[in-house]
Amino acid sequence: GGTPGLYPPLVQPLALGRPHRASSVSYSPRPPAFGDPFRRNSPPQVKFKRKGAFRGGITLGEAQANVRLAGYDSYTFNDLGVDHRGKIYVKISWPGYSPLNYEIPVDGYGGLVDLQSLTRRIGRAVSHYLQANIIPIPWDRIELSHMEEVSMGTWHLKMST
Numbered sequence: 001g002g003t004p005g006l007y008p009p010l011v012q013p014l015a016l017g018r019p020h021r022a023s024s025v026s027y028s029p030r031p032p033a034f035g036d037p038f039r040r041n042s043p044p045q046v047k048f049k050r051k052g053a054f055r056g057g058i059t060l061g062e063a064q065a066n067v068r069l070a071g072y073d074s075y076t077f078n079d080l081g082v083d084h085r086g087k088i089y090v091k092i093s094w095p096g097y098s099p100l101n102y103e104i105p106v107d108g109y110g111g112l113v114d115l116q117s118l119t120r121r122i123g124r125a126v127s128h129y130l131q132a133n134i135i136p137i138p139w140d141r142i143e144l145s146h147m148e149e150v151s152m153g154t155w156h157l158k159m160s161t
Contacts, residue, residue, distance in 0.1 A: 080106060
């Protein structure tokens with residue numbers, strides 16, 4: 001049995017180095033918009049960012065106060081997978097509490113999503129979720145970071161404090 005012991009170390013450096021390079025080549029012409037929904041490393045995201053702010057994320061208060069957002073006209077109904085009733089599903093969860101799915105109506109014009117109204121509605125859903133679960137965190141401490149696509153038209157909201 002000397003050979004089996006030697007075999008893995010010889011194979012591993014190649015296995016680690018090679019597929020990585022090959023995959024980065026196959027992805028290099030990035031498709032437009034969100035690209036391939038099956039790219040495992042990065043699901044499509046909708047980012048919440050105040051206009052002119054350096055970093056992403058908006059507070060729950062800002063979401064409900066209709067604060068001006070960066071990139072407010074950069075998402076299409078198609079991007080978000082809006083269904084025929086004009087809605088998406090947003091899954092809201094907080095560590096230690098069970099998640100809830102909210103049906104959020106999406107407004108827009110010319111096929112573009114009105115991110116302001118969408119964010120305001122998501123903010124309302126979040127405040128409902130916090131109240132329903134009696135989560136003891138002040139609203140101004142809660143920050144909406146972004147949403148990640150779970151499946152077509154279903155998004156998971158990422159929040160932090």
